[in-house]
Amino acid sequence: MSRNQLSINFVNDVVAAIQNVVGAGQIALHEPNFDGNEWKYIKDCLDSNYVSSVGKYVDEFEQALVTYTGAKYAITVVNGTAALQIALKLAGVEQGDEVLIPALTFVATANAVSYLGAIPHFVDSEISTLGINTGKLREYLESNTELKAGACFNKESNRPIRALVPMHTFGHPSLLDEILLIGQEFNLAIVEDAAESLGSLYKGKHTGTFGKLGTLSFNGNKTITTGGGGAILTDNESLARRAKHITTTAKLPHKWEFDHDEIGFNFRMPNINAALGCAQIEKISDKIALKRRLFQNYKEAFSSISEVTLFEEPKNCHSNYWLQTIILNDQTEKFRDSILEETNLLGISTRPIWKLICDLGPYNNSPSMNLDVARKLSRQIINLPSSPSLFVGSK
Ligand SMILES: *Cc1c(COP(=O)(O)O)cnc(C)c1O
Numbered sequence: 001m002s003r004n005q006l007s008i009n010f011v012n013d014v015v016a017a018i019q020n021v022v023g024a025g026q027i028a029l030h031e032p033n034f035d036g037n038e039w040k041y042i043k044d045c046l047d048s049n050y051v052s053s054v055g056k057y058v059d060e061f062e063q064a065l066v067t068y069t070g071a072k073y074a075i076t077v078v079n080g081t082a083a084l085q086i087a088l089k090l091a092g093v094e095q096g097d098e099v100l101i102p103a104l105t106f107v108a109t110a111n112a113v114s115y116l117g118a119i120p121h122f123v124d125s126e127i128s129t130l131g132i133n134t135g136k137l138r139e140y141l142e143s144n145t146e147l148k149a150g151a152c153f154n155k156e157s158n159r160p161i162r163a164l165v166p167m168h169t170f171g172h173p174s175l176l177d178e179i180l181l182i183g184q185e186f187n188l189a190i191v192e193d194a195a196e197s198l199g200s201l202y203k204g205k206h207t208g209t210f211g212k213l214g215t216l217s218f219n220g221n222k223t224i225t226t227g228g229g230g231a232i233l234t235d236n237e238s239l240a241r242r243a244k245h246i247t248t249t250a251k252l253p254h255k256w257e258f259d260h261d262e263i264g265f266n267f268r269m270p271n272i273n274a275a276l277g278c279a280q281i282e283k284i285s286d287k288i289a290l291k292r293r294l295f296q297n298y299k300e301a302f303s304s305i306s307e308v309t310l311f312e313e314p315k316n317c318h319s320n321y322w323l324q325t326i327i328l329n330d331q332t333e334k335f336r337d338s339i340l341e342e343t344n345l346l347g348i349s350t351r352p353i354w355k356l357i358c359d360l361g362p363y364n365n366s367p368s369m370n371l372d373v374a375r376k377l378s379r380q381i382i383n384l385p386s387s388p389s390l391f392v393g394s395k
Pocket of ligand 1: 079080081082105106108109167193195196216217218219229230
């Protein structure tokens with residue numbers, strides 16, 4: 001067989017494995033599913049006229065998030081990016097500070113830092129979790145930072161590094177024990193971007209509840225959706241109060257007076273979106289169970305293709321498998337685009353992982369450590385269709 005023939009066979013094998021799991025027709029990467037009380041609760045909003053900034057569903061959804069995640073407090077907001085912006089602000093991030101974030105994340109993580117006038121500082125990834133490379137990060141901080149008056153300073157830029165943001169990629173928990181230790185050692189506030197990991201546990205505890213604050217997203221493509229929405233999680237009562245206060249225009253409670261004690265944000269989640277969230281979270285366990293079984297189907301389909309690794313939940317973790325992930329190797333990474341092209345031509349939505357944030361125009365000049373692992377992952381990862389409805393039993 002010619003070299004060329006071999007490569008065509010490889011691409012065909014991968015496409016066939018995906019088709020074997022998802023079947024034919026238009027297949028989305030991740031689509032929402034409304035088979036619970038969504039219509040009922042939204043009708044209630046319309047019937048009662050409570051569609052906007054007041055109403056019982058916001059309180060109910062926040063309570064449901066507390067119950068589900070085990071966080072002491074949950075504050076809902078308009079989207080996950082706003083949640084992260086406010087969480088970072090409450091963690092003490094100010095204009096001119098640096099914030100350590102993975103280079104391999106969705107752009108929102110970096111944007112939330114920028115909205116505060118702070119500067120993202122990029123960290124490499126590691127292969128067992130697709131999250132922060134704690135070994136490399138510790139070494140890097142040891143040689144490139146110094147503690148001054150209790151704060152961690154970047155020796156080169158002379159700016160304080162205020163926080164570290166782990167992001168739980170595609171729902172897989174990062175190395176949280178190590179990350180928390182690094183936070184303590186270098187005096188960095190930990191703020192978790194748990195936008196992708198609602199329902200994912202690290203050593204039995206919900207992601208987003210390890211840091212000082214954590215954030216969730218309920219965008220349409222996430223595990224559950226409110227149309228658009230997000231939440232801040234924390235165990236700290238005064239941070240929770242402040243989060244509610246500054247995301248609701250910093251208005252002092254009064255029957256009629258408009259008194260605002262600082263420049264607040266209009267980031268509150270409307271009641272109609274929270275109603276959707278209440279219905280969605282009632283069924284989250286079923287959705288995640290289906291997503292985990294879908295993973296098993298992919299595992300079987302890819303078992304005979306040794307050049308491809310199907311990414312599996314890290315040790316001691318229970319993952320929501322938000323997006324199913326395959327990783328090509330050094331020999332097969334050159335076929336990534338052919339696989340993307342073939343599948344999308346067939347109507348099957350697949351996509352590459354993000355470009356590294358430091359390679360995006362607005363972040364070209366931000367500080368960074370060596371990013372060899374993230375760079376490689378960014379060439380080798382493909383996400384596969386991951387909707388819970390794609391699971392078909394006895395395949
Ligand atoms: C989805 C997502 C967000 C925020 O999402 P919104 O669309 O603003 O709700 C933030 N970080 C990551 C990693 C995400 O995947």
